[in-house]
Amino acid sequence: MPELPEVETVKRTLNALVAGKTIEQVQVKLARIIQKPDDIRRFEVLLQGQTIRSIERRGKFLRFILDDYVLVSHLRMEGRYGLYDAADPAELHTHVFFRFTDGKELRYKDVRQFGTMHLFPQGEDLRAKPLGKLGLEPLDDDFTLEAFTAIIGGRKTKIKPLLLNQEYVVGIGNIYVDESLFLAGIHPEREASSLSSDELERLHEAIVRTLRDSVEVGGSSIKSYVNGQGEIGLFQHQLAIYGRQSQPCRTCGGEIVKTVVGGRGTHTCPVCQPFPGAATAKKSRR
Numbered sequence: 001m002p003e004l005p006e007v008e009t010v011k012r013t014l015n016a017l018v019a020g021k022t023i024e025q026v027q028v029k030l031a032r033i034i035q036k037p038d039d040i041r042r043f044e045v046l047l048q049g050q051t052i053r054s055i056e057r058r059g060k061f062l063r064f065i066l067d068d069y070v071l072v073s074h075l076r077m078e079g080r081y082g083l084y085d086a087a088d089p090a091e092l093h094t095h096v097f098f099r100f101t102d103g104k105e106l107r108y109k110d111v112r113q114f115g116t117m118h119l120f121p122q123g124e125d126l127r128a129k130p131l132g133k134l135g136l137e138p139l140d141d142d143f144t145l146e147a148f149t150a151i152i153g154g155r156k157t158k159i160k161p162l163l164l165n166q167e168y169v170v171g172i173g174n175i176y177v178d179e180s181l182f183l184a185g186i187h188p189e190r191e192a193s194s195l196s197s198d199e200l201e202r203l204h205e206a207i208v209r210t211l212r213d214s215v216e217v218g219g220s221s222i223k224s225y226v227n228g229q230g231e232i233g234l235f236q237h238q239l240a241i242y243g244r245q246s247q248p249c250r251t252c253g254g255e256i257v258k259t260v261v262g263g264r265g266t267h268t269c270p271v272c273q274p275f276p277g278a279a280t281a282k283k284s285r286r
């Protein structure tokens, strides 16, 4: 599933490709993608004649800012946007077509069909589901150490599932949570309330650095995001610990272990991220 850096890069790519274009016609082939309004015909009609002013991001959601509406789009597992000529044949699993007045067409393809779109009148999307209860944006100026400590600090929950909860901090998924905890030297099963102020500061810094570095890498490779078919791809960033189980830690040379924490595959260096109870953690079967 794409996390903040990938969605941010898709957002920037979309801004370069479709901002300023006016929608002539919309066609929805799979009703379940459209969560709001209930009537997909209404979704199609409301978007006609709307110009895309810009594309913004909230957490892992894309926000298409139109003249009168905001289209909120979540890619979930496999959602992809691509820009094509309207005359190009459609690929399999293409579910939503946004045809522009200049003959181009933005297409939404989703093999797993888990992606969602919600259409709101301008000004209503940030207060309603699915964006309404989202937490702090880790790359915004108001993501201060104080704000982070206030929302995470005293909680009697393991730190990893807490960071994955989008009601506290948005945009961090299973990859970047493992990367951030490793960089901060904090074991994922530590209770949040057990973290010292030094550790909270390291974790706060690690989250910002991990996400910012990944966004920069993605941004610098923006051209490779659009493949020969016009599809906007998801760049796989260089990762320090995620997916490196049984390989040597780049900091200490020790072996990276994979366990399950809160139901999620979790990568830890037992030396760099010490925790007395780690030996009892369930070994992943993979």
Ligand SMILES: [Zn+2]
Pocket (backbone or CB within 6 Å): 249, 250, 251, 252, 253, 254, 269, 270, 271, 272, 273
């Ligand atoms: Zn290590």
